[in-house]
Amino acid sequence: MAKYLTQTYLIKHFDKCCFESVKVSIMKFAAVAAILGAAYILLDEDEPPTKVSRRSVWVHEWIRQREDQGCYENLLKQLRNKLPNLYQNFLRMTAKEFDYLLKLVTPYIEKQDTYMRKSISPGERLALTLRYLATGESFSSLQYLFRIPQCTISQIIPEVLDAIYMVLRKDFMKVPSTKDEWKEVATKFDRLWNFPNCIG
Numbered sequence: 001m002a003k004y005l006t007q008t009y010l011i012k013h014f015d016k017c018c019f020e021s022v023k024v025s026i027m028k029f030a031a032v033a034a035i036l037g038a039a040y041i042l043l044d045e046d047e048p049p050t051k052v053s054r055r056s057v058w059v060h061e062w063i064r065q066r067e068d069q070g071c072y073e074n075l076l077k078q079l080r081n082k083l084p085n086l087y088q089n090f091l092r093m094t095a096k097e098f099d100y101l102l103k104l105v106t107p108y109i110e111k112q113d114t115y116m117r118k119s120i121s122p123g124e125r126l127a128l129t130l131r132y133l134a135t136g137e138s139f140s141s142l143q144y145l146f147r148i149p150q151c152t153i154s155q156i157i158p159e160v161l162d163a164i165y166m167v168l169r170k171d172f173m174k175v176p177s178t179k180d181e182w183k184e185v186a187t188k189f190d191r192l193w194n195f196p197n198c199i200g
Helices: 002-046 075-082 084-091 095-109 122-135 139-146 150-172 179-193
Strands: none
Touching: 075 084, 084 095, 084 122, 095 122, 095 150, 122 139, 122 150, 139 150
16 A cells, blocks of 8 residues: 555656656747747848849840841841842742741731830741741750840740641641542552551
8 A cells, every 4th residue: 555655656746747847848948939039030130121133134235136137137138139049048938938928927926016125027036937947946046046035936936836837727737528538648658658548
């Protein structure tokens, strides 16, 4: 019985000691947290407010000179007027074909001028896209040739390609609609590539 009472007393005393120890630890932690919080506030007040960085240049000078010194306004016009063979080599089409395609896609790729800047003309957009298709040059390389930023080129080319597909698909990408037309496609695959019963 005395042994049981002794154990009970020790357990209660131990619990009380643990509780007191935890209580002291929590109070110490709260005091440290309060000190650190006050120090952070004081240090934060001493620091000057950070300034929001603004663009130093809205449009780089070499890009602003596109209308005067760009490829479309200078080189292509010179090739078109004096060296039509080189013009065709540059865009992989004649000036007449370029004008025809430009007339078709202009309603889809033309942009309005703003008070801030003049928009890139449909002709320049088309020439840029054709040069990309002809050579596979990177956007970073084309930006120096045409004086158009790389980020703008990445928007122009997909837009122009969508427009070209839209205006030419009925005449040049016609899908067969009758049984005889599908058979003709299969015959060409068999004759040219030795793939029987292939239609596309």
